Amino acid sequence: MAVNYTQAIRGQFFDITQPSDDPAAIAEHARYLEDGLLLTEGGHIVGLYNWSEGSQLLRSTDDVADYRGKLIVPGFVDTHLHYPQTEMIGAWGEQLLSWLETYTFPVERQFESEAHAIQMSAFFLNQLLSNGTTTALVFGTVHPQSVDALFRVAWQLGMRLIAGKVMMDRNAPDYLTETPEQSEQQSRELITRWHNKGRLNYALTPRFAPTSSPELLAAVERLRTEFPDTWLQTHLSENPQEVAWVKSLWPEQKNYLGVYDSYRLTGRRSVFAHAIHLDDDEWNCLQRTESAVAFCPTSNLFLGSGLFNLQRCQQQRVRIGMGTDVGAGTTFSMLRTLGEAYKVAQLQSFRLSACEAFYYATLGGAHALDLDSCIGNFMPGKEADFVVLDPQATPLQRLRDSHCRDIYERLFVLMTLGDDRNIWQTWVNGQPVWSRDKCEVAA
DSSP states (O other): OOOOOSEEEEEEEEEESSOOSOHHHHGGGEEEEEEEEEEEETTEEEEEEEHHHHGGGOSOGGGEEEEEEEEEEEOEEEEEEEGGGGGGTTOOSOOHHHHIIIIIHHHHHGGGSHHHHHHHHHHHHHHHHHTTEEEEEEEOOSSHHHHHHHHHHHHHHTOEEEEEOEEOOSSSOGGGOOOHHHHHHHHHHHHHHHTTBTTEEEEEEEOOGGGOOHHHHHHHHHHHHHSTTSEEEEEESOSHHHHHHHHHHOTTSSSHHHHHHHTTOOSTTEEEEEOOSOOHHHHHHHHHHTOEEEEOHHHHHHTTOOOOOHHHHHHTTOEEEEOOOTTTSSOSOHHHHHHHHHHHHHTTTOOOOHHHHHHHHTHHHHHHTTOTTTSSSOOTTSBOOEEEEOTTSSHHHHHHHTTOOSHHHHHHHHHHHOOGGGEEEEEETTEEEEETTTTEEOO
16 A cells, blocks of 8 residues: 655664653663665655565655665754854863853853854754754853844754753853843743744753842743743753852752742753752652753763763653753764763763663653654654664774674664764755765755
């Protein structure tokens, strides 16, 4: 029986078919097709089939894109990064608070220029796509034009992107601070202009508690009440000095997360980056409110912030997404980020499996963003975002891949030896938008 489709793709496929906060259940829902056929139509998945079954649905085998020898996985989901910090990635010698003062704030000042914001938006999104990332939760700067520029470029690409204007009114340079009233009004205008436009969504973005007055967080709470389907992104307990600073600024609160929770900023669609130095009450609050955390291993190691307790997060059944956290993070590559996540866990005598890692980078990240009904695997009706991986992109990888016994070993080798060279093609909304042979965003 023929089915309607516009694209037919043949290759090896791996995905996780159902979201779960129980790590023991993730492998139960893993699916691997050594010779599969993916059909898409209108930017959505029609179905994923074994070739022997799916070939019977084709009008002709002549119109099949043949990627045999390649591994196709759902598009990577990056749950935390800062696009204005792209040009300062790899800045030397500081920990979080001095790093912000020395490098971050001066670079972000440039985004008062709309032309600069557009230029950097195009470069940033090309970096995402060239690393197989098809969905991201992104910080702008305090300047509304920074978000306008990013959304305009993402709109042209058809990407699913969530972003927001940074909100901060204290403990930052005068050239980056605003009044709570300005922040609320500008955020409301951006929400009205961009939220739910195509595949674009808005995230309320208070930078973190130290740069937020009680009046600013009250404004964020009002916006969250007014626009309940928006997202909330901020930072949480990244650095011990930061945690102590929050305690001095908010002495009436029991802990860092309590500041956000007191303004009703926890909950589904709330994503807290880092979450390294948490007490039991904070873990319980994350679980109770169905909040999510973004695990950012390269950033945490680079700034010396600490080791994220992945095992505790799993035990608490807290939603987990992976974050590259550019520019404190040192790579846009989700493959490299997963490799560093494995090392962070190893330093705490915990082993992260390849199946779990790829879950957090795909369907798990979508689940953390409350987007698992839209993206994250190859189930019928999902949006057709996926990555074609070349497991043998280098001589060393070819040698190592030839000794892989199963798909899980191959995935593990990809996340420990892999990087942007393994990205053969990136597809967004059912269309190829980046190809290795062109090394650029497709027109």
